[in-house]
Amino acid sequence: MIKIQTLGQKPKSVNISAEKSLLIAAWAYGLKENESIHRFPLFAFVQSHITNALEENLQGLIEKNPLNWTPVGKGNYKLTSFAFKQILDFGSPPNVILPKNIVYTFKRQIENSEISVTIDERYVVKEDNRLAKADVVVENIVRTTKDYIPTNRTSMPRKVFNWVLSGDEYYWTIDTKIEERISLEDIERFKDLDEEEVFPEGKEKFSVHKSKERNQKLVAIKKQKALLVNPNLPCEICKFSFKEQYGELGDKFIEAHHIFPISELTEATETKLEDLILVCSNCHKMMHRRRPWLVKEEIERLLK
Numbered sequence: 001m002i003k004i005q006t007l008g009q010k011p012k013s014v015n016i017s018a019e020k021s022l023l024i025a026a027w028a029y030g031l032k033e034n035e036s037i038h039r040f041p042l043f044a045f046v047q048s049h050i051t052n053a054l055e056e057n058l059q060g061l062i063e064k065n066p067l068n069w070t071p072v073g074k075g076n077y078k079l080t081s082f083a084f085k086q087i088l089d090f091g092s093p094p095n096v097i098l099p100k101n102i103v104y105t106f107k108r109q110i111e112n113s114e115i116s117v118t119i120d121e122r123y124v125v126k127e128d129n130r131l132a133k134a135d136v137v138v139e140n141i142v143r144t145t146k147d148y149i150p151t152n153r154t155s156m157p158r159k160v161f162n163w164v165l166s167g168d169e170y171y172w173t174i175d176t177k178i179e180e181r182i183s184l185e186d187i188e189r190f191k192d193l194d195e196e197e198v199f200p201e202g203k204e205k206f207s208v209h210k211s212k213e214r215n216q217k218l219v220a221i222k223k224q225k226a227l228l229v230n231p232n233l234p235c236e237i238c239k240f241s242f243k244e245q246y247g248e249l250g251d252k253f254i255e256a257h258h259i260f261p262i263s264e265l266t267e268a269t270e271t272k273l274e275d276l277i278l279v280c281s282n283c284h285k286m287m288h289r290r291r292p293w294l295v296k297e298e299i300e301r302l303l304k
Helices: 018-028 039-049 055-063 081-088 134-145 156-166 184-190 216-229 242-250 281-287 296-303
Strands: 007-009 036-038 069-073 076-079 104-110 113-119 123-127 171-174 255-258 276-279
Touching: 018 039, 018 055, 018 081, 036 039, 039 055, 039 076, 039 104, 039 113, 039 171, 055 069, 055 156, 076 081, 104 134, 104 156, 113 134, 113 156, 123 134, 123 156, 134 156, 216 255, 216 276, 255 281, 276 281, 281 296
Parallel strands: none
Antiparallel strands: 007 171, 036 076, 069 076, 104 113, 104 171, 113 123, 255 276
């Protein structure tokens, strides 16, 4: 199945029918039986990930396929029970969760300028990242490139978008923040106890406790992102890698250190990815050896 990206180029030719492309788009948005979606994000996924099909072609297809789609007004279509059963055959859920109100931008170069169209339940035309009138942009395209742009009744903004899609190369981005989907298996594999050392008054009595639950999903995302950069998953301080040292046994193993002590957190505290660092067991223990905790830069200086 197609891997969902947040940016890319014109998709390479694939042997997938337009009808199946729309079902793959429904799968990417996690549509359920009888759930509806606006046609723009549905089509934009096809145009970014599968094929550069024009909106009018996809529109004609979706309207002529009542077995899969039911129009519910204002450009929205409902996924039928028949279509949902087909999506179930696609297997695993997508690697990310795409919101239905997602915003895409498609871009194409014209000499020293960049023409872009942002899709947000309407077409927003820009030239060099500045809002522009679609009819003026069409005139500029024809004058500069000599490309033929049909004079049919299609709206001017759609004509600009069709021209972008017709190029040998175009680029696209998803402008909406999307949430990565982490499997229960990944969360379990990456689950670590974030230890906090406690030294009661006058004693070196050591205890390990967990006073608050940590966001295990966030830790899993942090580690998965680090794996994409370096599959050896080295410590951010000393660069030690459990995989390099222990082989398969150490594969994908690392500890997550929260830069803010557990005792300082409240229920309202929102942990961000930048609040976590990935460290080996030795560096993790040394950071906890003093109160207040040592920070990354202090451990790095000790290792010099």
